Amino acid sequence: MKRRDFLKNTAVFVAGASVSVSALDFITPKELFAANPQLKWGFLVDTHKCVGCGFCVKACKTENDIPFEANVTRTWVERYVIKKDGDVVMDSPKGARDGFTTKLLDQNHSGMTLVPENEIAQAFFVPKLCNHCTTPACVQVCPVGATYQTADGVVLVDRSWCIGCGYCIMGCPYGVRFFHPVEHVADKCTFCYHRISKGGDTACAQACPFDARQIGNLKDPNDPVAQAVLNQRVGVLRDEYGTKPNVYYIGLNKEVR
Amino acid sequence: MKNHVWRPLFVVIAIVIGILLFRAFYVPADFGSHDQGYTFGYHRLGNEQEWKDYPEKYKGNDYCNECHDDMIEELESAGHSTIPCENCHGAAFDHPDDPEKLSIDRSRELCIRCHAKLTMPSSGRNDIPGIDPAQHNKGEECSECHNPHNPSLEDM
Amino acid sequence: MVEQVAQMVVHGEAWTIKDLFVLPNEYVYWSIQIVMYPYMTGLVAGAFVLSSLYHVFNVERLKEIARYALVFSFALLPVAMMPLMLHLMQPLRGIHVLMTPHFTSAISAFGIVFMTYACIVAAEIWFVYRKFIVESVHRLNNKQDRSGLESLLLPIYKVISLGAMDISKEALDSDHKAVKFLAALGIPVACFLHGYAGFIFGSVKANALWMTPLMPVIFICSAVVSGIALCIVSYYIFMEIRKWAAKRGKNWLLPDALAQGGTAIPVEQLRSIQEHEVKMTSKYLLIFMTAAITLEILDMIFRGYTAVKSWDALRMVIYEHDFMKIFVYQYGLGNFLPFLLLLVPGLSTRRAVIASILVLFGVFMMRWNVVIGGQAFSLTFAGFMEYHLPIIPHDIETFKEGLGGMLSVIFAPFIIFYFLNMIFPAFMSDDEAH
Numbered sequence: 001m002k003r004r005d006f007l008k009n010t011a012v013f014v015a016g017a018s019v020s021v022s023a024l025d026f027i028t029p030k031e032l033f034a035a036n037p038q039l040k041w042g043f044l045v046d047t048h049k050c051v052g053c054g055f056c057v058k059a060c061k062t063e064n065d066i067p068f069e070a071n072v073t074r075t076w077v078e079r080y081v082i083k084k085d086g087d088v089v090m091d092s093p094k095g096a097r098d099g100f101t102t103k104l105l106d107q108n109h110s111g112m113t114l115v116p117e118n119e120i121a122q123a124f125f126v127p128k129l130c131n132h133c134t135t136p137a138c139v140q141v142c143p144v145g146a147t148y149q150t151a152d153g154v155v156l157v158d159r160s161w162c163i164g165c166g167y168c169i170m171g172c173p174y175g176v177r178f179f180h181p182v183e184h185v186a187d188k189c190t191f192c193y194h195r196i197s198k199g200g201d202t203a204c205a206q207a208c209p210f211d212a213r214q215i216g217n218l219k220d221p222n223d224p225v226a227q228a229v230l231n232q233r234v235g236v237l238r239d240e241y242g243t244k245p246n247v248y249y250i251g252l253n254k255e256v257r
Numbered sequence: 258m259k260n261h262v263w264r265p266l267f268v269v270i271a272i273v274i275g276i277l278l279f280r281a282f283y284v285p286a287d288f289g290s291h292d293q294g295y296t297f298g299y300h301r302l303g304n305e306q307e308w309k310d311y312p313e314k315y316k317g318n319d320y321c322n323e324c325h326d327d328m329i330e331e332l333e334s335a336g337h338s339t340i341p342c343e344n345c346h347g348a349a350f351d352h353p354d355d356p357e358k359l360s361i362d363r364s365r366e367l368c369i370r371c372h373a374k375l376t377m378p379s380s381g382r383n384d385i386p387g388i389d390p391a392q393h394n395k396g397e398e399c400s401e402c403h404n405p406h407n408p409s410l411e412d413m
Numbered sequence: 414m415v416e417q418v419a420q421m422v423v424h425g426e427a428w429t430i431k432d433l434f435v436l437p438n439e440y441v442y443w444s445i446q447i448v449m450y451p452y453m454t455g456l457v458a459g460a461f462v463l464s465s466l467y468h469v470f471n472v473e474r475l476k477e478i479a480r481y482a483l484v485f486s487f488a489l490l491p492v493a494m495m496p497l498m499l500h501l502m503q504p505l506r507g508i509h510v511l512m513t514p515h516f517t518s519a520i521s522a523f524g525i526v527f528m529t530y531a532c533i534v535a536a537e538i539w540f541v542y543r544k545f546i547v548e549s550v551h552r553l554n555n556k557q558d559r560s561g562l563e564s565l566l567l568p569i570y571k572v573i574s575l576g577a578m579d580i581s582k583e584a585l586d587s588d589h590k591a592v593k594f595l596a597a598l599g600i601p602v603a604c605f606l607h608g609y610a611g612f613i614f615g616s617v618k619a620n621a622l623w624m625t626p627l628m629p630v631i632f633i634c635s636a637v638v639s640g641i642a643l644c645i646v647s648y649y650i651f652m653e654i655r656k657w658a659a660k661r662g663k664n665w666l667l668p669d670a671l672a673q674g675g676t677a678i679p680v681e682q683l684r685s686i687q688e689h690e691v692k693m694t695s696k697y698l699l700i701f702m703t704a705a706i707t708l709e710i711l712d713m714i715f716r717g718y719t720a721v722k723s724w725d726a727l728r729m730v731i732y733e734h735d736f737m738k739i740f741v742y743q744y745g746l747g748n749f750l751p752f753l754l755l756l757v758p759g760l761s762t763r764r765a766v767i768a769s770i771l772v773l774f775g776v777f778m779m780r781w782n783v784v785i786g787g788q789a790f791s792l793t794f795a796g797f798m799e800y801h802l803p804i805i806p807h808d809i810e811t812f813k814e815g816l817g818g819m820l821s822v823i824f825a826p827f828i829i830f831y832f833l834n835m836i837f838p839a840f841m842s843d844d845e846a847h
């Protein structure tokens with residue numbers, strides 16, 4: 001055995017042993033990055049480019065077998081209409097799986113509402129999806145280890161292990177989780193793990209005609225997403241929860257919830 | 258203390274041992290804290306591969322290009338060239354094996370996803386030619402007048 | 414098409430009404446069973462604390478109710494788990510909580526804490542009833558013509574005696590010490606069991622109403638309150654039944670051997686025991702109620718005063734949407750009215766029981782307002798959700814998470830208690846054991 005191999009094996013053994021000993025330790029994100037320094041998936045949304053066609057929602061539902069008729073979705077698009085008096089009206093009818101085709105805003109139990117054209121100061125669309133947080137609240141609260149983070153930063157749910165308690169749904173500050181209507185376990189966006197790990201694009205990003213959605217490797221300085229995050233003014237959603245989201249938004253407004 | 262006092266404790270110990278034995282047999286071997294540590298990475302490792310093996314439905318324009326390269330080339334300069342084929346033609350799955358033929362969505366509802374006129378001053382939507390679906394040739398399919406691949410009437 | 418839709422019911426859609434801007438995946442996911450869960454664990458913990466008041470602190474006045482509270486607490490134990498099983502989407506996988514516990518989650522400890530607690534209560538009952546168990550083994554062994562029930566009880570007693578047949582004075586003394594030790598150990602464990610049920614909610618940072626470090630303490634106090642109240646009410650009811658039977662020369666809720674063994678208690682004595690125990694216990698109820706109400710109001714004042722980002726939405730829920738449920742049902746009917754009833758001098762048994770029923774209702778409303786109220790507003794703070802308890806079930810889900818499931822959970826402890834009482838007679842008169 002070469003000396004280098006010996007050292008390597010020893011290091012692996014010691015690391016493995018210490019991991020099992022320190023199983024109850026709270027490991028800091030910095031230590032996590034050290035585990036896989038080459039790859040960390042991130043997502044970029046350009047809200048200026050989104051036109052609210054909802055092709056992303058439709059593609060996601062088809063690609064990931066989320067029943068089209070079911071009123072739950074892994075990704076959705078929100079419409080924000082900001083009035084000249086500062087009021088904000090928002091909607092996302094059926095998660096925008098059919099796009100936005102009317103000027104009426106769906107206020108659920110309060111019915112449809114119309115904001116007259118001359119009162120509108122700004123209006124735009126914001127696509128939402130799982131933020132694949134660096135310190136995901138949903139993973140922290142899973143009582144059985146059914147949801148977890150992969151080494152490349154994607155948060156997944158083990159469908160054969162989830163007990164369906166709903167704690168992760170409650171724990172997510174972004175409302176991206178739901179019970180799968182057929183599988184009866186917690187479900188959420190996987191960043192199309194089956195596609196990106198083969199070098200492909202997510203179904204939503206591929207379906208977007210306007211490049212409003214992009215997935216990339218935040219660890220690769222030449223990656224367009226990493227470059228945008230570095231060189232442009234981007235924001236994340238609800239950073240006050242300390243979840244450190246990995247979905248970045250260009251043109252995020254303070255009204256976006 | 259009398260010996261009998263400890264008997265409930267023995268029962269408890271037996272129960273705990275029973276659970277631990279069952280656990281050793283029940284929990285998959287690859288369950289544990291992996292790269293991400295106990296807080297975020299406690300899971301069954303095999304599940305990562307299961308997600309990686311999830312079947313793809315959308316194949317992308319490059320896949321279409323393998324057979325329909327003539328169409329793709331022709332459409333490169335057309336008005337709707339930015340729209341991926343599968344948005345209207347449906348997800349490819351294993352086409353042409355399964356399904357043999359894709360069903361094309363030519364519905365009005367599909368077109369107005371982008372072309373219903375909305376007032377969105379700070380959004381790209383405002384730059385897209387829009388109509389009022391309630392007024393514009395109501396009840397007719399858009400494709401009766403517009404070529405879905407290149408919808409501008411001047412180009413026709 | 415209808416069939417297709419029925420197959421893919423979106424969990425929560427059947428009972429959630431959304432208003433204004435609510436995210437597409439938001440529903441009231443934690444419904445009635447999660448209201449019942451802390452309510453039932455609270456009752457378990459409270460009943461146990463009541464029994465420990467006698468065993469640990471030697472509060473002689475609670476002697477009679479203490480034994481009853483202990484057995485009833487054991488009957489409540491399996492029921493505390495029931496709402497969780499009814500709530501899980503994959504109930505068969507509930508065992509995973511014990512198999513691969515993820516201790517960063519508040520729920521993961523459930524299996525372990527719950528089992529520890531169950532072991533402590535079971536062991537305590539074993540020590541309290543050991544003399545009775547051994548005597549029963551001998552008595553039933555010697556009996557020639559055993560009835561069906563008795564031939565069933567004999568092997569049960571033989572097994573649970575664990576072979577410890579020594580009932581000499583020294584042996585019973587060490588039993589007594591063990592009871593005291595277990596009762597003392599049980600108090601912190603009972604508080605932990607319930608305090609951590611509060612932690613389950615208090616630690617959800619995504620939920621503006623739940624996230625407060627006060628949550629576990631509020632839960633413990635209201636748990637003790639509701640547990641004591643339930644003991645008062647159920648003790649009163651069972652004693653009423655016994656009085657009714659005693660008038661007709663019967664001795665219900667005691668095993669035949671004891672009932673016919675010449676220890677039959679006359680109606681008058683039953684009444685005086687009942688009155689004494691109910692009144693004494695309600696004094697302790699008052700003490701714990703004061704603590705519970707103080708904490709809850711402190712929490713509310715603090716939220717209004719600090720008025721962080723979520724306050725606008727919370728205020729809408731507290732003062733408008735849920736005004737009746739919070740201020741009329743919970744605080745009015747459930748807290749202040751019983752408080753007054755208990756404080757006004759010349760307390761009668763009946764008034765103490767009415768106050769206890771109101772307290773039980775008040776604590777139930779408090780659980781409801783926390784669990785359902787916490788989901789009454791959207792994560793966006795721009796929309797609201799209303800929960801409608803499914804009354805008439807049209808599928809298994811609306812039964813489990815509706816009135817049917819709720820009633821099953823409420824009645825289960827009494828059914829369990831009925832059978833448990835055959836093995837461990839909760840109303841056994843005092844000179845039979847400690």
